[in-house]
Amino acid sequence: MQRLTNTAELKVLRDNLLQAQDPHRPIVRVCRGPGCLAVGADKVSQAFQSAIQSQNLEVKVQPLVKDTGCHGFCSQGPLVNLAPANLCYVRVKPEDVEEIVQTTLVKGAVVERLLYSDNGTRYKSAADIPFYRMQQKIILQNIGVIDPLDIHDAIMAGAYHSLAKALIEMSPDDVIRTVEISGLRGRGGGGFPTGYKWKRTVENAQENPGPVYIIANGEEGDPGAFMDRAIMEGDPHAVIEGMAIGAYAMGVNQGFLYVRHEYPIAIRHLAAAIAQARALGLLGKNILGAGFDFDLQINRGAGAYVCGEETAIIASLEGRVGEPVTRPPYPSQQGLWGRPTVINNVETWANVPHIIDHGAQWYADLGAPRSTGTKIFSLVGKVKNTGLVEVPMGISLGALVEEIGGGVPGQGRFKAVQTGGPSGGIIPYELKEEFTDYHFHPPDVKPADKMELSVDFDSMAQTGSIMGGGGMIVMDDHDCVVDLARYFLRFLEEESCGKCLPCRLGLKGMLEFLNNFSQGKGAPADIDALESLGKALVDGSLCGLGRTAPNPVLTSIRYFRDEYLAHIVDHHCPAGVCRDLITYRIDPEICNGCTLCAQTCPQVCITGANQQLHTIDQDACIRCGACMDVCPVDAVVVD
């Protein structure tokens, strides 16, 4: 790769690359997101390679297969997209590949059976599928399209174009002002204004001259959230470019990418992207001949949820135990090695190139007034279309779950949404409080009757939850809020670093209450005691982990007090989840006497002869659910 010595050369490189492209040439894009990999995308990709080679189509289809980042529609994986028609084939198996090559690549026809279909409609173009149609892809626009391991592909899609623009057309102050006016707020969950953070850091550095550092927070620890992973894996250059622009604005020469160690693919793709960017002179000394030096290093997280907190990241980067420290001083005053430091979430950095490219006003007009831009969510749980979605801020929660997500599958009834992971809350479907002020609704969709909560930083905070990183977990009537609140407390109790007392002991105390409730023990007054203990944690904890830890409990009490009372007073779990309050029973109408459950039961407490009705000895049953897992006719029911 030839090193680029000025911004004109970058443009020439891009023009030349684009000119060599034939827009009508077929391209096979195989999704390698975590969801698709888990169902065998690897084998599909290999099958395409060998099928295309054996058909001697190497000249026509070049590259043979493009392994891309996440296409988003995880519940339909493995996904394959074929350009130029934007055909979206779903649930593709290696056995289907031969037919796709023959029919689509050779003859230019469509394999109907592999198209996504819903309610009798088959969708040829991915753009028409409701799941995709209602999204507004800005950060995700290149993810699933480009090959993340090929910088030329990213450059053709526009990567580093904004960096070049900032370097030649804008002063560092212009960049900061642009980000400030755009209204960009931190995507990690806190929603702190990014431009203001940058400005403060520069001011602090002026008072106290010396190096300044920037860090990308890729320690995406919230369970059920994989937005940052998708960005780092699918479009690593977006993060690098965003950081380079920020570095230019703040006079930074060294940046750090702090990435969760459970994301080996993200680490590999970022490392490759950094190496290629260096080779092209887009990182390193004298970037694009503009006299600006900036380089990046990757640090792997070591498996501590608290290291998503900014002061804990700094401790970890310095080689210490990841314990947060009191703020102030904020990292913008005294951060890494005591120097002013900016820490932004991966998604926040990925927004920056778009703001520089299209301007502050363009961005400020997107989304809701005080929450500008778009946000990526991972829509999971009891929802038909699970996956990764990008929508404008201010969309109604109902539109997000019912229209894009396709609602709750099967017989279930939509009960609640959990947002913001362990720091967030549980928001009921039938939210009838004052939160009906939504700002945006996709065209041609009538507003849902309920759940018109606007998805933006401030409205979410009003409910007692937070926007958070973007995990959105849909619950139906078979999910118990007491159990879920207990789950998050157990998670946090394990992950609390133990440094400050309210968090260390408060979480244990809260968990004790919930353990009792889930066993049908306790008194109604305990609910109030639990609430006041939770509020003590909010007020007294040192860092964000402890201060937000009670959110799932407090919101669930606020909206689902009846369900708590059902556990405590009636000793009944309405959702049929809490183990001490349920029984397993074999439905005599359905049981066919296959004996599988009796063979599997670890307690050997199921009796019944071959071809005869089986019964469970309730005294010996430990409610492990093994019988339910093996029953081929679903005769085991929960009461």
Add this chain to the structure above:
Amino acid sequence: MKPARQDIEIILEQYPRHPQHLINLLQDVQAEYSYISAEHLTLICDHVGVPVTQAWSVATFYKSFSLEPRGEHEIKVCLGTTCHLKGGQRLVEACERNLGVARGQTTDDLKFTLDTVKCVGACALAPVVMVDEDYLGEANMVILKKRLEQV
């Protein structure tokens, strides 16, 4: 047959002698040897210049480090929120019963280590179990047993 393990000295020499590289070195040794022995911990401390007590506190604070040998195969049951809602907890207990070890422990024959993870980001397929690098989606004990017989 596994490739021969990289010599500890070669791993150490990849990093300058500075305390900031403590975590990186622990990670590399963990990846290479699947655990951090007392002997290696001391060598790392000498290299980066930190007291053993500090390295010990770091190695025990972060979840990804193990101070005891791990099994040949790792079974990781996902306990992310979606997996929890779809029965991940029951799955861990079933694994514990079947392997005869508690979560975090290794079987006596050093064949399997059972662990739980917070979320592997494959929520669409919940509940998920990882056997080494492979994902098992919509898993239950029947599926998992079949898979374990193959390794």
